[in-house]
Amino acid sequence: MFPKASPSELQGLLVLINEHKGTEDVARLADDLDLEIDEILPSLDYAETLGLVKVVDGRATLSDTGRKMLSVSIRERKTILRDLLKKTTLFKTILRALESAPEGKLTEDDVQRLLAFTTAPSDSYVLNIINWGRYAELFRYDSDEHVLVAVRSRVQGRSPPSSPPSAPGSPGARVSPTADNPVSDASNSPRDLAHPASTVAA
Amino acid sequence: MALIEVRDIKKDYPSHHGTISIINGVSFEVADSDFVAIVGPSGCGKSTLLRIIQGLERASSGEIRFRERLVDTVSNEMAMVFQSFALMPWLSIKENVAFGLTARGWTPEKIASQVDRYISVTGLVGFEEAYPRELSGGMRQRVGLARALAVEPAVLLMDEPFSALDALTAEGLREEVLQLWRDPDLPPEAVILVTHNIEEALLMADRVVVMSHRPSRVLAVVPVTLPRPRDRKSEAFYELTDYLYSLITEGSPPLSAPAKPVASEPPPAGPGDLQ
Structure with missing residues (x-):
């Protein structure tokens, strides 16, 4: 299914991960914004789908493309x-x-x-x-x-x-x-x- | 020379029970390339102060100076972004961005090129002919931003610009505003952000002006020297959050307080939201 997320939310998620030097526990990311994890999951899933983020063991890390995106x-x-x-x-x-x-x-x-x-x-x-x-x-x-x-x-x-x-x-x-x-x-x-x-x- | 000087601004309103003082002597300065946040409890007159700075509203006493010139009418050097976006629903995005430009006496060609430029830098290409109702909150606020920037203001005034947005969208848009502010080829030179959200102020600003309860005065001007992007879970960020929070809730005026106080307790629950 296509995610219930907007391009603005996707970019917000990348910015958020970047504030943690590019890698952070997903639960902690949600906690930063006072959100439940499932509120950031649609954006996170799609960011992963597009290759902007990798999620391993509950930890989200910006890919090279993700970092590039934030630098431009x-x-x-x-x-x-x-x-x-x-x-x-x-x-x-x-x-x-x-x-x-x-x-x-x-x-x-x-x-x-x-x-x-x-x-x-x-x-x-x-x-x-x-x-x-x-x-x-x-x-x-x-x-x-x-x-x-x-x-x-x-x-x-x-x-x-x-x-x-x-x-x-x-x-x-x-x-x-x-x-x-x-x-x-x-x-x-x-x-x-x-x-x-x-x-x-x- | 300061870009903006806010000098002993007072604002009173008449009421049935005599005069009510809203702002009771507020002074601070905004330098070139400054990013200043104004925080304070709701009802402390932050938004009124912003309107006085632009010349949209008159102070009861005190004065605003822009590059030493007295601001005694609505300043063309400043533009406002609103919490509610304040877009005209019957106008297309292009027309909304052009809205403030027609009053400037520019040629249609100049207006068209300004509109194109600021639609482009705010990421709105593709939505030129759309109407506000078709847009998400984040995109609507981009229109508000494009409209404000299109007049090429020296100072961007932002009145709770992220408060109506969902958390992730606000996070992204804050970063975009910082990016535009930092870009030497683009306006504005300086930003004054009004917010009730301490964390937001500390994420963005070079200096935070902390206002008291009504009738408000300046409790402290706190420099924020943490490198951007700022990690809100870092020790230094915690300490500053804690410090600002205690200033506002206790209302004590430690005007000579250190910029980097000793944190003794964990920060308050929640994202530093005062409302």
């Missing part, structure tokens, strides 16, 4: 996030559909149908996903028409020079592949669709 400007953070999201099956699927869609547009209902292979996605679930994609500038969103609009110059590999999609050494390219991660058929597999977590490709 607010603008550049979005570029890093965009590169990471693009590698997840979920956003790959949406972007592929957007590419093939007439006029490069998808309705919210279309997105819901794309996800419906595995879940019965609620409106808020879909809106959260749209919000992430929009934040990371993977696509534009027209709230009057409720449609996603392709951002062709960015999405289809013709990125601005500052952010080649997967240049060697780019933050995204460093994320380690997860085991049993069949990227090639990912977008057609309902099982994977429900687990964008498993598909951060190298």
Whole structure:
């Protein structure tokens, strides 16, 4: 399932871990903010999925990409996030559909149908996903028409020079592949669709 | 030369029972590149003081000086970020950011380029045409920030800007504000943050102005020299939290108190929240 967390919360979590010199017990992180552990878990899980954080034995540690993200400007953070999201099956699927869609547009209902292979996605679930994609500038969103609009110059590999999609050494390219991660058929597999977590490709 | 001088500000309000004194002689200075937090119990007039500093409200006596010039009308050198975000719901994000700029007499081209720049530096690209209702609290406050920065103020005034946000989002946004403040290519030069949250003040500020209960005065101006990012579980952070907390709750005015007092007891429960 896609996490019940926002990009703002994800970045807040990275900042929090950084205050502890990049590694800290998860319970202690939650305690810092007077939160229950389960209140930070969605952000933590997704941070791990994206390769920004590693969690071992209840201890969260920033990865190189996570540290990199904190060392750059607010603008550049979005570029890093965009590169990471693009590698997840979920956003790959949406972007592929957007590419093939007439006029490069998808309705919210279309997105819901794309996800419906595995879940019965609620409106808020879909809106959260749209919000992430929009934040990371993977696509534009027209709230009057409720449609996603392709951002062709960015999405289809013709990125601005500052952010080649997967240049060697780019933050995204460093994320380690997860085991049993069949990227090639990912977008057609309902099982994977429900687990964008498993598909951060190298 | 101080960037801002707050000189013996007093504020009274008339009431049925005579005059009520809210602020009773507050003075402090803000230097270039300073980050000053003002903490104090709720109702102590922190927000009123901030409005007086910008010239939105008149003091009963005392004066505010910006680069030695008397502030006697709303200052163009300062901009405010509000707890409630204060966005216009019928305007798009772009239009909200442009809102304060139209009064400056700038050309449409200049306004458009300012709006684009500050939408970009606050991470709002992708939401230009969105309306506030589509945005999470964190994104809304980014709009509040972009709108304030777009006028390129020397001083950013922040009135409980993180209080309406969830804890993780607030954590991220605090760091973003510090990043913008530190960036020499971007405004503001200095920040004055009003907060009831001691921990927040100590996470962010160079100096903390501690105010008393109403009628308020300055109990102490406490320098915070801990390197950023600050670890709120460190010994030094504990000691400072403890010190500020005891100042406010006891209201004793140890004006010559050491900046780094001896901590004898564990810190109070909770995140240093006074409300």
